[in-house]
Amino acid sequence: MEVEHTDVVLEADLLEVVEAILFVSDDPVPANAIAASYGEVTGDKGPSDAAIEGAVNRLNEIYAESGRIFRIHRWAGGFQMATEPRVDPFLRVMLESQRVRKMSRSLLETLAVVAYRQPISKPEVDSIRGVDTGYALRKLLEQGFLEIVGRSDTVGRPLIYGTTDMFLVQFGLDSLEDLPKLKELDELMKDPDLQIPAEARDLPPETTSEQAPVSDATEDHAEERETNTQSPSSGEE
Amino acid sequence: MYRVSLAQFEGPLDLLLFFVRRDELDIYDIPISQIADEFLEYVRLLEVLDLDRAGEFIYMSALLIEIKARMMLPRTEVDEEGEPIDPRTELVNKLLEYMRFKDAASRLDVLHDDRGRRHERNPNDELVERLSESEEEPVYKVSLFQMVSALKRLLESAPEETLHGVRRYEYTVSLQRDFIIERLHAQKEAVSFRSIAQKKTKPFVIATFLAILELVREGIARLMVSVDADDFFLQMGSLNGS
Numbered sequence: 155m156e157v158e159h160t161d162v163v164l165e166a167d168l169l170e171v172v173e174a175i176l177f178v179s180d181d182p183v184p185a186n187a188i189a190a191s192y193g194e195v196t197g198d199k200g201p202s203d204a205a206i207e208g209a210v211n212r213l214n215e216i217y218a219e220s221g222r223i224f225r226i227h228r229w230a231g232g233f234q235m236a237t238e239p240r241v242d243p244f245l246r247v248m249l250e251s252q253r254v255r256k257m258s259r260s261l262l263e264t265l266a267v268v269a270y271r272q273p274i275s276k277p278e279v280d281s282i283r284g285v286d287t288g289y290a291l292r293k294l295l296e297q298g299f300l301e302i303v304g305r306s307d308t309v310g311r312p313l314i315y316g317t318t319d320m321f322l323v324q325f326g327l328d329s330l331e332d333l334p335k336l337k338e339l340d341e342l343m344k345d346p347d348l349q350i351p352a353e354a355r356d357l358p359p360e361t362t363s364e365q366a367p368v369s370d371a372t373e374d375h376a377e378e379r380e381t382n383t384q385s386p387s388s389g390e391e
Numbered sequence: 392m393y394r395v396s397l398a399q400f401e402g403p404l405d406l407l408l409f410f411v412r413r414d415e416l417d418i419y420d421i422p423i424s425q426i427a428d429e430f431l432e433y434v435r436l437l438e439v440l441d442l443d444r445a446g447e448f449i450y451m452s453a454l455l456i457e458i459k460a461r462m463m464l465p466r467t468e469v470d471e472e473g474e475p476i477d478p479r480t481e482l483v484n485k486l487l488e489y490m491r492f493k494d495a496a497s498r499l500d501v502l503h504d505d506r507g508r509r510h511e512r513n514p515n516d517e518l519v520e521r522l523s524e525s526e527e528e529p530v531y532k533v534s535l536f537q538m539v540s541a542l543k544r545l546l547e548s549a550p551e552e553t554l555h556g557v558r559r560y561e562y563t564v565s566l567q568r569d570f571i572i573e574r575l576h577a578q579k580e581a582v583s584f585r586s587i588a589q590k591k592t593k594p595f596v597i598a599t600f601l602a603i604l605e606l607v608r609e610g611i612a613r614l615m616v617s618v619d620a621d622d623f624f625l626q627m628g629s630l631n632g633s
Contacts, residue, residue, distance in 0.1 A: 179512070180511070180512055227509070234511055235511065235512060236509040236510055236511040236512075237509055237510045237511075238509065239505065239508035239509055242507075242508035242509075242510070245510045249510070256504075257500070257503060259401055259496065260401055262496040262497075262499055262500050262503075263401060263492060263493060263496040265496070265499060266492045266495040266496040266499050267492050269495075269499070270492070270495060282488055282489060282492060283401065283402060283404065283489065283492070284402045284403050284404035284405075284447065284451070284485070284489065285401060285402030285403070285404075285447050286447065324503065324506060325499060325502045325503050325506055326502055326505060326506035326509070327502070333495075334495065334498045334499075334502075336491055336492075336495055337491055337494055337495075
C-alpha cells in the first residue's frame with residue numbers, strides 16, 4: 155500500500171510518534187501496535203518493542219522534569235497516558251466521579267479469589283470464601299472485571315471464570331504477574347499485626363472502642379511477638 | 392454479652408476470623424468450645440433478622456459443634472507419622488486460606504484506589520453511558536450452535552406457506568448477500584438478525600442465513616450474539632479491502 159510520505163512525517167522521530175499515538179488513544183496501546191504504525195509510514199520493519207519502551211521511559215522523564223501533570227503507564231500490556239493523582243480532586247468534580255466508585259468488600263474478595271486462582275469455578279470460589287458468591291460474580295461479570303472463560307471438566311461442568319483486560323487496566327496492572335504476591339501462610343502467621351490494620355476500618359464501631367488496638371498492646375505480649383518482622387506500612391517503629 | 396454488629400461480616404469464615412483476632416487466639420490452637428458457643432449466639436441473632444444469610448452460618452455452627460464433639464473423644468485417626476489428627480486442622484486450613492485472600496482483597500483495594508486517582512483520556516459521560524448500556528445486554532462471540540438455535544426459532548415463528556403447487560424461490564443466496572451488505576452499509580450500528588428476518592417467509596430466512604454465513608466466512612461481516620441466544624447481531628467486518 156502506498157502512503158504519501160510528506161517531509162513532515164519523515165522528520166518526526168520515534169519519541170514524537172509514540173507521544174502522539176498515546177496522546178490520541180483512549181485505550182492502552184501495545185508496543186507492537188505503535189511499532190507497526192511507525193513502520194507503515196517509514197517503510198521499514200519499525201522499531202523494536204525495547205525501542206518503544208525506551209521512548210516511553212524517556213517521555214516520562216521529560217514529563218517529570220518539565221512538571222507535566224500526566225505520565226505514561228503500562229496497563230494490560232499496553233501504554234496509556236493518565237493524569238497524576240494530585241489533580242484527582244479537581245478532575246473528580248468535573249467528571250462527577252463517574253468512574254471512581256469504591257468496590258464493596260464482597261466484590262473485592264471475590265475478585266481477589268478469581269484473580270489469583272483463575273480459571274476457577276463458582277463452587278471453588280464459594281468454598282474459599284465460605285459464602286455463596288453468585289451475586290458478586292454476576293456483578294463482576296456485568297462490570298466487565300470478569301469473564302466466562304469456559305467450562306470445567308468436573309462434575310456438572312460448571313462455568314469457569316477469569317479476569318479481563320479491563321480488570322488489569324482498572325487496577326493499574328500490566329499483567330497478572332504484577333498482582334501483589336499472595337502471602338504465604340507462614341508469612342501471615344509470623345506476622346499477626348499484619349492483618350489488623352487493613353481490617354481496622356471494617357471493625358464494628360462498638361468493638362473498636364472496647365477493644366484496645368492490637369498494636370497498642372505490644373508491651374503485654376512482647377515475648378509472643380518476637381517473630382514480628384515489620385509493620386505493613388511504615389516499617390519498624 | 393459481647394455485641395457484634397450484623398451484616399458486618401462477609402460470611403462465617405470472616406466472623407470466625409474476627410473472633411480469633413479479637414481474642415488474639417493462636418489460630419493453631421483455637422478453643423473450639425468457647426468459639427462455638429459465641430458463634431451460635433451470633434447465629435441465633437442472625438436467624439431472627441436474616442434467614443437468607445443464616446444458612447451459611449448455621450452450616451459453620453454445625454461444623455464447629457462436630458469438631459467440639461470430636462475434640463472430646465479419644466483421637467483414633469492418625470496421620471502418616473502416627474500422630475493423632477487434630478479435628479480442627481481442616482477448619483484452620485480453610486481459615487488460613489481465607490485470610491490470604493482477605494489480605495489480597497485489601498491490597499487490590501489499595502491498587503484500585505490509586506488507579507482511580509489517575510484519570511485517563513476520555514472517560515466522558517457518553518462512554519460511561521454506553522458501557523452501562525452494554526452491561527445490561529452484554530454481547531459475546533457467537534457460536535455455531537447459537538446461530539443455529541436462533542435460526543430454528545425464527546423458522547418456527549415464520550408464517551406457514553399456505554399456497555399449493557411448485558414455486559420458484561424468489562430469494563437467492565447471492566441476492567440476499569447484496570441485500571445484507573446494503574443493509575450493513577446503510578446502518579452504522581450492528582444489525583440484529585431478528586430485525587432482518589422477522590415476519591419473513593422461510594425461503595427468505597434461509598437464503599438470508601446462508602448469505603450471512605458466506606459473508607462471515609469471507610470476513611466481510613462480523614457476528615455478535617446477545618445473551619438471550621434468540622438473536623445475533625451483524626456488523627461490517629474489519630476486512631475492508633486491505
